[in-house]
Amino acid sequence: METTKCLIIGSGPAGYTAAIYASRSALYPILFSGLQIGGQLIQTTDVDNFPGYPQGVQGGALMEDLKLQSERFGTRIVNEEIQNINFNERPFKVTTGTGEQFLSETIIIATGATAKWLGLHNEAEYNGRGVSACATCDGFFYRGKEVVVVGGGDTAMEEAIFLANLVKKVYLLVRKDKFKASKIMQERLKNLDNVEVLFNTQLIHILGDGDSINGAKIYDSSTDTEAILRVEGIFIAIGHTPNTKIFEKDILLDDLGYIKTIPGTSKTNISGVFACGDVQDREYRQAITAAGSGCIAAMDATHYLSTRVNKNGIFCVASNIEISTIISKDGINCIYQ
Structure with a gap:
């Protein structure tokens, strides 16, 4: 031995x-x-x-x-x-x-x-090519662009707040009808005019051309409808x-x-x-x-x-x-x- x-x-x-x-x-x-x-x-x-x-x-x-x-x-x-x-x-x-x-x-x-992932079928395919689990690491590449952040906890709040200083717009997708993040993080988010929160919303498909992403298909459970957001970055922030x-x-x-x-x-x-x-x-x-x-x-x-x-x-x-x-x-x- x-x-x-x-x-x-x-x-x-x-x-x-x-x-x-x-x-x-x-x-x-x-x-x-x-x-x-x-x-x-x-x-x-x-x-x-x-x-x-x-x-x-x-x-x-x-x-x-x-x-x-x-x-x-x-x-x-x-x-x-x-x-x-x-x-x-x-x-x-x-x-x-x-x-x-x-x-x-x-x-x-x-x-x-x-990092925890959603398990979408092409999530791994676009990891590093539009999909990320770290805004601090990759946010720089999306300056002036529109992005999605997935999550309703403190991690998602931190990612969205960080990205808001770099990108044109952040869509924050929250699966439930309310945040699970701390109150102080929610208050910080309220002061950002380029962050749009979509409650009862899930990311169901990542759209791309094989090299990079060009959209996110989402599902709103409150209206039972689907929509497409034309974004160039998706940040999974579920812990x-x-x-x-x-x-x-x-x-x-x-x-x-x-x-x-x-x-x-x-x-x-x-x-x-x-x-x-x-x-x-x-x-x-x-x-x-x-x-x-x-x-x-x-x-x-x-x-x-x-x-x-x-x-x-x-x-x-x-x-x-x-x-x-x-x-x-x-x-x-x-x-x-």
């Missing part, structure tokens, strides 16, 4: 950045890419807001650059999915989808979050699902399923286990913020490994992340920060 100092789960900007920093700190990390190698960005076309690419970059090319950079410093990348982790053993025992097992002294979780299923029995999650970390750090409720990227970020969900948190996770893991053995060479681990100093059974102080 192979043993490593640092095992990283996830191959998006957070995972690859954590690998770059961990490998440069001589942790010799093993990164498990999962089923979606490169994370959500692998499905994105133009990325214009990642620093260092003045002309923009394709999502797939950006992720390949990060992968190659992590490998340059010694990261070993395994294209497998993790099925189970035994957090009760030290080192942690990790089992892959093929049944292979690894032992690791630290775990960095960077499994991301998956995200953090990829935390295999961790939910051991790692503390918030009410939406995101991993809880100590503010300002990547530390979870289990010492030696760190989380970064969209799996613990319910607010920003940007490639650059994910990359930054990946750096934090690797530095936290490096610091953890360098301080978990006291000067007498006795190994001990704090079980409570809220404390910085504990006393072992032998009365010897051990530090975990």
